[in-house]
Amino acid sequence: MGDTPGPMASVERGPGFDFGGAVFDLHDPRDRRIVQFVLSQALFGEATGVYCGRSLYAARSLEAAEFYVRQARQELAHLRLFADIFRALDLSPLPAHWVIRLLSSHNDYYPLKVFLEHAVGEGMVLDVFKDLLLATLPDSDPRVPPIKKKLRVVVNDEAEHVAWGEKETAAALREQPWLRTPFYGMFELQMATLPLLVRALRSQAEGHPVLQHLDAFVAHVQANATAQGVRLGFVPAERPGPAARALAIGAGLALYARSQVSRSRSRLDRTYLHELGFE
Ligand SMILES: [Fe+2]
Ligand SMILES: [Fe+2]
Secondary structure (H helix, E strand, O other): OOOOOOOOOOOOOOOOOOOOOOOOOOOOHHHHHHHHHHHHHHHHHHHHHHHHHHHHOOOOOHHHHHHHHHHHHHHHHHHHHHHHHHHHOOOOOOOOOHHHHHHOOOOOOHHHHHHHHHHHHHHHHHHHHHHHHHHHOOOOOOOHHHHHHHHHHHHHHHHHHHHHHHHHHHHHHHHOHHHHHHHHHHHHHHHHHHHHHHHHHHOOOOOOOOHHHHHHHHHHHHHHHHHHHHHHOOOOOOOOOHHHHHHHHHHHHHHHHHHHHOOOOOOHHHHHHHHOOOO
């Protein structure tokens, strides 16, 4: 879906999740409401993904500028693609859940942005698209194979965005190692919001072939995100006690509060000669 085929990004997300072959029934009104809920969060996330165009102004290198141009085109394409999926299934979008609104708000502070949005945020999006939607939409429904074809394109693009987030997060932590603690605090908060998001589905989970795996699936997403955090160095290998976690969360919230008033600064006007190899 992207303009130029980006490098096939490889991100470590561990093995997929096993739903034991359970799929949704797209003719059952209850299942349709569940799929509608999930797709509505995806649609909103893709709409806000287009905000990445704003990151072009603060791009720290030509490579970053090129990435954000490509990402903006991809997210715009994803937005239309999810709209096509709604139409194909004859569903209409619902307003987004408040957790999704919170998690997808734009952040102008670059280290926090690449960490929160790309590495952790899009990492979880990747899990939901790849391990949930691709696994639980029924291939027996003639509308589904073309939908999955589109979803696979999205999954490839999202993997690229996650890889970018990991690379930039690692660079930010190398340059400013003190960010580890506030990043860890923000990560703990992000993980704590996930159960709130799926609470909306809980009442329908009992006895449902797919949703009975809901808690295990959330744990799967959290485990993937935690492994990523350990790999990148902002999650301690062993989970700290409640007091240390509370301190980290305080540091994370302070950093987040500061990021809300930080103005993004342009860089390329100062670095373009160096970036182009003239210096
Ligand atoms: Fe996307
Ligand atoms: Fe994305």
